[in-house]
Amino acid sequence: MNILIVDDEVIVVNLLKKHIDWQGLGIHEVFTAYTAMEARRLVSDNQIDIIICDIEMPQENGLMLLAWIRENFPDIVKIILTGYPDFKYAQDAINIGVVKYLLKPVSFEELSETVRLAAEEINKKRNENLQGNAGQNLSDPKREEKIFYTNLITGDILPFTEFINKAAEIGGLAREGLEPKGLVYLRLTGSQVQVKNNSILLFALSNIAEELFADITEIHLWDNIFWIIKSDYDGKQIHDMCELFISKLKGRFQGEIYAYFIRRVSLETLSERSMDLRHAAMQYRNMGQFIYDVDRLIEASLDREHSQAAQGGDCPTSAWAVVESVKDYIHGHYMEDLSRQDIEAAVHLNGDYLNRIFKKATGYSLVQYIQYYRILVSKRLLAEKTCTITEAGTKVGFDTPSYFTKVFKKWTDMTPYEYYNRSQGR
Numbered sequence: 001m002n003i004l005i006v007d008d009e010v011i012v013v014n015l016l017k018k019h020i021d022w023q024g025l026g027i028h029e030v031f032t033a034y035t036a037m038e039a040r041r042l043v044s045d046n047q048i049d050i051i052i053c054d055i056e057m058p059q060e061n062g063l064m065l066l067a068w069i070r071e072n073f074p075d076i077v078k079i080i081l082t083g084y085p086d087f088k089y090a091q092d093a094i095n096i097g098v099v100k101y102l103l104k105p106v107s108f109e110e111l112s113e114t115v116r117l118a119a120e121e122i123n124k125k126r127n128e129n130l131q132g133n134a135g136q137n138l139s140d141p142k143r144e145e146k147i148f149y150t151n152l153i154t155g156d157i158l159p160f161t162e163f164i165n166k167a168a169e170i171g172g173l174a175r176e177g178l179e180p181k182g183l184v185y186l187r188l189t190g191s192q193v194q195v196k197n198n199s200i201l202l203f204a205l206s207n208i209a210e211e212l213f214a215d216i217t218e219i220h221l222w223d224n225i226f227w228i229i230k231s232d233y234d235g236k237q238i239h240d241m242c243e244l245f246i247s248k249l250k251g252r253f254q255g256e257i258y259a260y261f262i263r264r265v266s267l268e269t270l271s272e273r274s275m276d277l278r279h280a281a282m283q284y285r286n287m288g289q290f291i292y293d294v295d296r297l298i299e300a301s302l303d304r305e306h307s308q309a310a311q312g313g314d315c316p317t318s319a320w321a322v323v324e325s326v327k328d329y330i331h332g333h334y335m336e337d338l339s340r341q342d343i344e345a346a347v348h349l350n351g352d353y354l355n356r357i358f359k360k361a362t363g364y365s366l367v368q369y370i371q372y373y374r375i376l377v378s379k380r381l382l383a384e385k386t387c388t389i390t391e392a393g394t395k396v397g398f399d400t401p402s403y404f405t406k407v408f409k410k411w412t413d414m415t416p417y418e419y420y421n422r423s424q425g426r
Contacts, residue, residue, distance in 0.1 A: 001026050004048045012054075012081075025119055035057060037060065050079065050115060051077070051078055052080075053079070067220075078099060079100045099121075146219060159270070159271050164268065179267060183229065183261065184216075184229065184259055185259070186226075212244060228270075233263075246291075262295045276362060279363035284297055329343055334373050336397060371410075382416060382420045
């Protein structure tokens with residue numbers, strides 16, 4: 001039996017790990033995490049039976065993490081250990097299946113007794129399952145699918161075909177059944193939407209969406225909600241889906257819901273296109289509407305600017321084609337000493353105009369996207385373990401190891417060495 005302790009206070013984690021007789025409680029391995037994102041990865045990659053989790057943490061709080069665990073790993077026993085005796089927190093904790101709400105400072109004896117009772121309950125249920133469900137396959141394809149898409153959007157699965165295929169195979173999923181035909185991003189606004197307290201709200205929205213639409217998989221990332229659409233719908237059909245969903249929430253949700261959707265998406269581009277949608281949500285708002293066809297909006301906006309700045313010659317017929325050609329060029333030349341002027345010459349466009357439309361479409365400047373793609377490929381090299389860290393930096397176009405390390409940490413919040421060691425454990 002394994003346990004995961006999640007707390008951003010390092011001293012608390014170390015004290016609990018050191019001063020409790022875990023083996024005496026039947027715990028074989030104690031995993032630790034200091035952020036919810038790290039905890040999600042550990043839960044996805046390891047057999048976790050019990051989780052002890054703080055509430056207040058950076059980026060995503062513990063209730064959101066435990067709500068995600070309830071949805072994807074319902075058998076994990078959830079224990080909260082927090083310094084906040086807040087009734088709303090406690091109420092949310094009960095609703096997401098937390099078995100014990102402990103307050104800091106907690107005695108080692110009280111926490112040990114809580115873990116002992118949790119372990120006994122787990123063993124009891126396992127024995128009942130063995131007796132009543134002998135030989136029954138208890139795997140949950142829907143859960144595995146949600147984990148797969150979540151890891152792909154967050155970048156835990158690198159967006160290259162071989163990594164995607166391997167992850168699908170590990171999850172027992174058929175690649176052909178995973179290919180998205182569309183992607184929807186839901187943005188929630190209003191006083192009811194608070195990242196620290198909206199776990200129950202997200203689950204209510206999820207239940208409504210999946211009852212209405214059998215051909216979507218809904219993913220929660222902090223306060224972000226995505227629908228992976230499996231059917232080959234046109235823009236109007238996706239618009240109608242969003243409109244129906246929003247209409248069902250009238251009177252049940254004190255706030256507003258905005259929907260942003262795209263159809264140009266594949267497994268390889270899912271992570272990048274999810275970023276496009278979040279970028280679009282910052283650009284297109286307060287326009288008197290609640291549903292946005294992002295591909296059409298971007299293309300119309302870019303083409304307006306494109307027609308105003310048309311230069312003739314070999315200029316592509318649409319600004320969207322410009323953006324795609326720039327990406328293709330960077331993907332083929334990232335290992336070179338690539339400059340903005342090189343890209344301008346390749347697509348035969350003025351630099352200021354090119355940079356402007358590229359940023360409007362992607363949220364990245366040309367220089368930022370070059371860095372983003374170089375780091376993405378370097379992660380691939382490090383994960384494949386086919387070269388040293390220094391060689392990986394050189395292969396993607398960085399002149400010195402120190403500059404490679406600086407840029408890598410800027411984009412990933414870890415050094416290449418830390419990423420290499422993390423990928424070694426997978």
